[in-house]
Amino acid sequence: MTETPNPTSTGWRQELTAWYWPMLGGLAMVLLLQFGVQALWQWSLPFWLVIVLYLAFAAGLSSVLGRLATEHKTEKTPVHPASAWPVSGPIRYLGRYSVLFTFLPSSLLSILNPWQLTQQLKQLAGQAKVHRRMRGHYDELDSYQxxxxxxxxxxxxxxxxxxxxxxxxxxxxxxxxxxxxxxxxxxxxxxxxxxxxxxxxxxxxxxxxxxxxxxxxxxxxxxxxxxxxxxxxxxxxxxxxxxxxxxxxxxxxxxxxxxxxxxxxxxxxxxxxxxxxxxxxxxxxxxxxxxxxxxxxxxxxxxxxxxxxxxxxxxxxxxxxxxxxxxxxxxxxxxxxxxxxxx
Structure with missing residues (x-):
């Protein structure tokens, strides 16, 4: 039997879609581009361009995968009043969604940090492990004492x-x-x-x-x-x-x-x-x-x-x-x- 998708049983898969696949996919795409340019024209992309391309690829993948995931959602999460709270610091002058221009791009660069890359891979494996253990038991958490x-x-x-x-x-x-x-x-x-x-x-x-x-x-x-x-x-x-x-x-x-x-x-x-x-x-x-x-x-x-x-x-x-x-x-x-x- 196939498992009916629901917010509790598909959480780790949604995390893959929202975060890990864009990071890993963006890295793979920029490395392939680097190898292709090197093989065809014996030229290496400058480091700053590698970073820019990686961020662009990762953001693009995240957007596409996010839209695909949204299309399969049966319920829309209501907007919480907290969305109107002021943003902290000078970044607030860029508006409510200012963190999209700072925190998210800079967090994508964590894949270049060997410590954080290791932690992300451990979290990815751990998510799958926990899901296997909790499959069929998520609802029990509602009454946890x-x-x-x-x-x-x-x-x-x-x-x-x-x-x-x-x-x-x-x-x-x-x-x-x-x-x-x-x-x-x-x-x-x-x-x-x-x-x-x-x-x-x-x-x-x-x-x-x-x-x-x-x-x-x-x-x-x-x-x-x-x-x-x-x-x-x-x-x-x-x-x-x-x-x-x-x-x-x-x-x-x-x-x-x-x-x-x-x-x-x-x-x-x-x-x-x-x-x-x-x-x-x-x-x-x-x-x-x-x-x-x-x-x-x-x-x-x-x-x-x-x-x-x-x-x-x-x-x-x-x-x-x-x-x-x-x-x-x-x-x-x-x-x-x-x-x-x-x-």
Whole structure:
């Protein structure tokens, strides 16, 4: 029998269409062109032209594959109000879709970075592995009950910039490990996330804020030593860094529940591998490292240690203020909500 396509069962294939095939296809096309020019005219394309052609081929493939995928969709995802939030930094003068001109092209260059290329290939293999394991079981995640009791991983009021339990609010529905991830920022009443022009890290309200353990646990993975992403305020992807998640921690909070805290400031991680941490303990500081468009905290729960071959898990937070309303039972959060952990 053939499997009926649906958002849960085809997630890793959609990720292939949206990201990996354009990158690999664009690279293959420019290499073939280079070899052809060399064989026919004994001339090598200059490096700058190779990069330009690669970006053009990858963008073209992404557009074509995206249109083909859209034609086969039966439902259209409604536009979220967050699409009207202001863009951070001077890049905002290019309009709502300014990141299409900066972050996406620069992220395509990550295929030239051997560390990030390896990570992308591991993620590609991991996606397929997770899908095989989860086939027929995705719906069970709708009723998943957390084994640990979780609180928000920060103090004060923060805004959920990305995240939710549905494709329309999800951080990255097609990236299975990050399906239920959250991006947290601090924003004013008009949803601006920084003061001044936003060209300095210190301009951002959440930058350098303490990040806290969401539950008791044991540190099982650490990445540190990565510098801030370049050109803050211009949404340039750091395609030269050693890890796309920047500086991060993975904490095992329960059997089969691992919390990932990413994009932390270099040198701010306060615990060591194998160390036990307590809920509410400071473990790092909010930063702008790895593939980050602006300073923020990326946080998600997954069922294994690996960032590449784990399945993301829904997470419900205990005793949380959501848009000023006290929630007495564990609650799943959603993009656009302002959340705070009462003392």
């Amino acid at each position: 957390n084994k640990a009791v979780y609180r928000l991983p920060f103090a004060g009021e923060w805004l959920i910039f990305n995240g939710g339990l549905t494709p329309g609010t999800s951080h990255s529905w097609d990236v299975l490990a990050q399906r239920y991830a959250y991006d947290f920022v601090v924003a004013d009443v008009s949803f601006r996330r920084h003061r001044n022009q936003g060209t300095r890290l210190a301009d951002y309200f959440c930058y350098d804020a303490p990040i806290l353990a969401a539950a008791d646990g044991v540190v099982v993975d650490i990445q540190d030593g990565i510098n801030p992403a370049p050109l803050v305020g211009f949404a340039v992807c750091d395609f030269l860094c050693r890890h796309f998640a920047g500086n991060y921690l993975v904490i095992q909070h329960a059997d089969g529940e691992f919390g990932v805290y990413a994009h932390l400031i270099k040198g701010s991680i306060t615990c060591k591998l194998g160390e036990k941490v307590q809920q509410g303990q400071q473990i790092g500081r909010c930063g702008h490292t790895g593939h980050s468009t602006e300073p923020h905290l990326h946080f998600h729960l997954q069922d294994g240690i690996s960032l590449f071959s784990s399945m993301g898990l829904p997470i419900r937070f205990q005793d949380t203020l959501v848009d000023g309303e006290q929630k007495t039972s564990p609650v799943a959060l959603e993009r656009g909500q302002r959340v705070e952990q009462p003392h």
